[in-house]
Amino acid sequence: MLEILKEGVLGSLSSVYGIAIIVIPLMIVLQVANDYQALNKIAEYFNFFIKLFNVSKAAIFPLLVGIIFGISYGAGVIIQSSKEGNLTKKDLILLATFLVTCHAVVEDTLLFVAIGANGTVLLGLRLIMAIGITYFLSKRINLKDLSVLENEKNKA
């Protein structure tokens, strides 16, 4: 009984240690990037998403925040932007589609790499699937469908 407990405690502590040496430096980098508003500058390089998904310019920043920092942060920025009226219903649906499949990629990928997974496969597949599905959906949704949707919602 005591042997099993010892095995469990030691094993779990070594897991936590393996993760700590990745998570702490990662948080420092993310915090510095955040404080120096690096993302605003980086966002300019991702303007090709505007054409690809046919979204507003205002959608790029929340998208990047979500991909890098996580879905809660992303959603926070999205809610903020939509309050300011910069996002359309189509933007919202496409942002949500992308971010539910692909968010917090740095942390999630490194966590699995820390326990022995192949990071390239993880990150590559996740990005490819998210871009593919969002692209497919962006071609399927048109403004007419959305206005019907919104009318139904208003009636309800």
Next chain:
Amino acid sequence: MLLESIKLGIKKGIETTWMLAKVIIPVYIFITFLQHTPVLNWIAYAFKPFMGLFHLPGEAAIVLVLGNTLNLYAAIGAIRAIELTPMQITTLGIMLSFSHSLFVETAVVKKLDVSVSKFIALRIGLAVVVGMIVGQVGELLC
């Protein structure tokens, strides 16, 4: 300013690690105990056909359940406690990347004022389909 950012980063890193530790340690110890009882074998036996689709052992079903209901950290605690090959960890990693913490994250997505059931279906669907492809292709390559 840089020093301030680094300090805050370290603080957040330690907070995250502490949060992880609180989840990983109990789950890991729990699974270690389970391994010394027949329960894990029963679960492994019951889920063998389903998990076989992904070329994963039956007990990996516990990892998927923990990851989807609780969070990735719980799943990671369980992965470490079960013996798996790097390929199997990659398969589990890709499945869990698409679909995890469904209760908490769905609550967040709901705040965006979109219908959430389709998003849950999308996440689970991707986990199953891509997990099957990675599992089967990985088995061929290794």
